Amino acid sequence: MPGAGTDSTKAWAEGGPVVILVEPQLGENIGSAVRAMGNFGLSRLRLVNPREGWPNPKAVTFASGADRILEGAELFPDLRSAIADLKFVAATTARERGMAKPVLGADAMAAEVALRLAGGEDVGLLFGRERTGLYTEEVSLADAILTLPVNPAFASLNLGMAVAIVGYEWFKLASQGALPFAPPDRSPIADKADLLALFDHIERELDEAAFFRSPEKRPSTTRNIRNIFHRVGLTKQDLATLHGMITALVEGREGRMARRAARFERKGAKSPEAED
Known part of the structure; x- marks a missing residue:
């Protein structure tokens, strides 16, 4: 059994x-x-x-x-x-x-x-x-x-x-305490150049989304965001996954906006962006 x-x-x-x-x-x-x-x-x-x-x-x-x-x-x-x-x-x-x-x-x-x-x-x-x-x-x-x-x-x-x-x-x-299995090998830890590229990607898209509403608070907010990722010890695979997530969110947002504009055009009305 x-x-x-x-x-x-x-x-x-x-x-x-x-x-x-x-x-x-x-x-x-x-x-x-x-x-x-x-x-x-x-x-x-x-x-x-x-x-x-x-x-x-x-x-x-x-x-x-x-x-x-x-x-x-x-x-x-x-x-x-x-x-x-x-x-x-x-x-x-x-x-x-x-x-x-x-x-x-x-x-x-x-x-x-x-x-x-x-x-x-x-x-x-x-x-x-x-x-x-x-x-x-x-x-x-x-x-x-x-x-x-x-x-x-x-x-x-x-x-x-x-x-x-x-x-x-x-x-x-x-058995000398040998465990039956070990964790899989991790992807190599990301180097600083890769991490800086992630920061640039995140901050660029946050700018596009108007996340930084207060210019005075932007430097401290940016530091907080970077420190979050510094504490994690990200690998190269982690960075690739995060880049992909950010891209998917952006493309999904842009796709939703395009579909909304198309619906308004089919109805003979102005798009929300045009009305703004």
Whole structure:
């Protein structure tokens, strides 16, 4: 189910730590977590005893095209078997558990994970049930705790949201913060000769339109107009567009005047200009 932002021509990011969902309750939440994994380059999923069984068609729907992650998901009957082959495990929780373990935020955990993966260790990130999170016994099986700076009065996160935040910090580090696209190259900045030609064009047509009604105020008004354009940092393409706009306005005005004169002549009357 491709959507906005998907591109089948680009390589799919693979690797990263293993995401372990412990007894997830709803297929919709599994799918949302998998979608977040796909967004941020996490491709390995383990499911511990999902409540609604597996496979789950709702998970496919909510994964929104990240089917390959679902297809590669591994199913385990309990947490111990899901982490048995891993060297380092971090448990996500919003509650203090009174355990003497390192407590890291998502950015610091991403750095720790990257270091361990580079050293050949396999790493897992534990995410608990939607309603109750991880049990204290399950947290005790982890090497470290991963938590987030959330509102202490309302710290519970949706499962997919939690995976997205952690995944974002992981992929930001892994990709060195590279954005998916950059702004297009701008036209070269206009030189002063081009800018002065624009000023001449504008002021000439403003004269024709009787814009400068007060000779005493003309110098200050002219300076104000020029300063507006100085502040913008116009490119050569910008100047070409502005010249074209001014010309179109002038030609449109002259065309309207000519059509009005023709209408008066057809009626046998003097044109407004002639009456003036």
